[in-house]
Amino acid sequence: MNGTPASHHVIPARISPVRISSSAAELDAIRPLLSEAQAAIGDVPALLDLAKTVAATAPKPGEGRTAFLWEILASVAAVDVAAGRVLEPHLDAAAILAQAAGLAADEGRDCPDFAGIHFDGAWGVFAAEAPGLRLEAKETGGCFELRGAKPWCSLAAHLDHAVLTAHVGDSGRAAFAVDLHADGVSFSDPAWTSRGLREIPSGTVHFDGVQAVPLGGSGWYFQRPGFAWGGMGVAACWLGGGVAVARSFAASLQKAADGGREPDQIALAHLGEIDRTLTALTGYLARTAARIDAGELSDGGAWREALRVRGGVATAVERIQALVSQNLGPAPLAFDEAYGKRMADLALYIRQHHAMRDDAQLGTLLLAGNTPW
Structure with a gap:
């Protein structure tokens, strides 16, 4: 291990919101939700009930508070990746139904079929x-x-x-x-x-x-900009899992330093790289959310941006996992239940990203249009 304590347990990630762009006061509203998510870890019925409660007040993408929606998703996933995995599709379904109803209204259809859909x-x-x-x-x-x-x-x-x-x-x-x-x-x-x-x-x-x-x-399902927005919401969950891994790593280094064992240069360099990575990611998501709310990503460019966001988050989070795993060694993977669960949950969840195949799709779209650089 590189400057970290030889312990079987990693310090738990602190339970606090993941900030993308909201104020501290706005993020405080998320804190009770995080306590409920922590209490429901591993309890699927409780997590589904929590998702239904959140959906009653959570903003939908493109309605002016997209960053706050992503902060909710990231913050819950930082508590428990599986909890974020339960919450995300329920909120996505709510957005899809609203977008479909809005499409019908724009086309001047009464859509009696929608009368039979109740989001309960x-x-x-x-x-x-x-x-x-x-x-x-x-x-x-x-x-x-x-x-x-x-x-x-x-x-x-x-x-x-x-x-x-x-x-x-x-x-x-x-x-x-x-x-x-x-x-x-x-x-x-x-x-x-x-x-x-x-x-x-x-x-x-x-x-x-x-x-x-x-x-x-x-x-319509794949062509609507909401498909891209939803894909970025999944990436927000990945981000939250990465933040939790980073927080537990920083806490472990601090505990070691408090006990008289200062982290070495490798551990500090890795912590610095993680900080740079997460700062860049949250800044990019903040700008992207603002563009969605401003109506700038409501056409074919939305999917290009989603590929950038998803690819950037997936690559960064896998890098964070690798750096932390190298520093903490095998002990927490073998003996720390929360750490091992988070690493395994996150590794599987990120595989929804198709890596180089998604990058190839992005390259094709770029050649068909103008590059932003």
């Missing part, structure tokens, strides 16, 4: 695909029915509703709202063996003639 219960968002599995939506008598299977449906058996994507003939994929308690919905055993996010298994859900409410049209 716990919601998920399922948009992943997998080889050999396909979910199709077919229009029958003016209604849509879902048939097939949807993979990677996190906590599906614990949820009440979901926003999901399904193939609509040859027109691509469209989004739908569906009742997960409806007849014709069944859940495969996830066979979840992961050491990360152990309380959040992701399995396959099967649909056999299940009615669903269309949200937007074919392609």
Whole structure:
């Protein structure tokens, strides 16, 4: 180890909000939520109840307080990465439903289907695909029915509703709202063996003639700027996990120094690098949130920015994990439950980022337009 105490336990990350741009007074409003999240760690029903409570007052992206929304997500993930993983899709579903309703209003449609959607219960968002599995939506008598299977449906058996994507003939994929308690919905055993996010298994859900409410049209789900905004909200959760790792590292170094063991130059250099990284990240997210709220990222440029944000956060957080792990050595991974859980949860969660494939997509978009530099 490099200047850190030879202890089996890492000092816990302090329970405090993650600041992106809000004032101290605004962030104080998050503190009771963080205490509740800490008390609910590992308790999925309690975390889902907490998500429902948060959704009642949390801002939606693009409505003027996007940075504060990301601070909520980051702060909860800093308490427990899995708690952030539960909260994020529920808030994303609320935003998607609001955006779909707004689209219908802009088009002058009464949209009676929306009258049947009540944002109560716990919601998920399922948009992943997998080889050999396909979910199709077919229009029958003016209604849509879902048939097939949807993979990677996190906590599906614990949820009440979901926003999901399904193939609509040859027109691509469209989004739908569906009742997960409806007849014709069944859940495969996830066979979840992961050491990360152990309380959040992701399995396959099967649909056999299940009615669903269309949200937007074919392609709308992926083309709307809210898709990019939601992707950046996921990155805010990754950031929160990285902040928690960094806080516990700094606290361990301080405890060692207080005990007479000053950290060496390598440990200090790593702490300095982590500080530079997090300061740059939070500053970038603050500017990006302000641009979203100003209407500057409401077109095709939103996804380019999301790729930058997600790639920058994922790379930085993985670097922070590597630096802290090198300094603290194997002991906390082997003996400290909170530290080991955080590292495993974060490692799996970040794999929602597709690394170089996402960078290749960003490069393609840049060649098709103007580079900002």
